[in-house]
Structure formats: C-alpha cells, structure tokens
Amino acid sequence: MITRISAEFETPELAETAIHRVRESVPVHSASMTYNKASDEAMKLRNGTVWTLLPTAVTSYNYYTASMESPASDDVIPEYDRRRNTTAYILCDEEHIDTVKSVLNALGGLSIRERLSH
Helix, strand or coil, X not given: CEEEEEEXXXXXXXXXXXXXXXXXXXXXXXXXXXXXXXXXXXXXHHCCEEEEEEXXXXXXXCCEEEEEEEEXXXXXXXXXXXXXXXXXXXXXXXXXXXXXXXXXXXXXXXXXXXXXXX
16 A cells, blocks of 8 residues: 655754765655745845835936835744645555654654555
C-alpha cells in the first residue's frame, strides 16, 4: 500500500534538506513541497525602501507634490506574507513509513501526518 506522509517546516530550505535526506534513506515514489511564494517577495521588500507619494493638487502641473521614503519594516508587510511555512509531501511504501517519519522529525518536521493513497 502506498502512503502519503506530510510534514510542516519553517522554511523551504529545511524542507528541501529533509526531502533530500529521505530520498537517500529509503526508496520513495515521489517527494514534493509547497510553500507561500509571496514570502519571497516579502523578503525582498524587507531589505528595501517604502515610497509614499503625496497626491497633487488639481490645479498643478505636477503629477505629485512630494515623495517620502522610509525603510521597510515588519509592520508594513502583512504577517501572512512573511510566513515561509513549507509542507513536504512524501509518497512511499507502507514498510518505510517509520523511517520517513523519523527522518522528517529529526530534521525539524512538525505536524507529521500519514494518509493511505490508492
């Protein structure tokens, strides 16, 4: 019987390391991961600058009257976008479940779950 095992990790890098280690330890049918892609943009914004454009008066010929810049801080970026939580999925045979779960746990996997696949 083929079983799907999932585990949550704090970053995509930790999940990639765990998947690589599982593939070295046991034969798997497939291994993949999903994560919040918006977190990549949030990481770029965290190192950047936030620009604020002040609106122009209707009668002026300028498009804006002034601009202000400030360093981007965590309060500018929504918390959901900052999260880099990653879920790793491993499809393996039933006899390798314990080995896969122990490797995922040893490498920082949280909420490890298994489900039978057909």
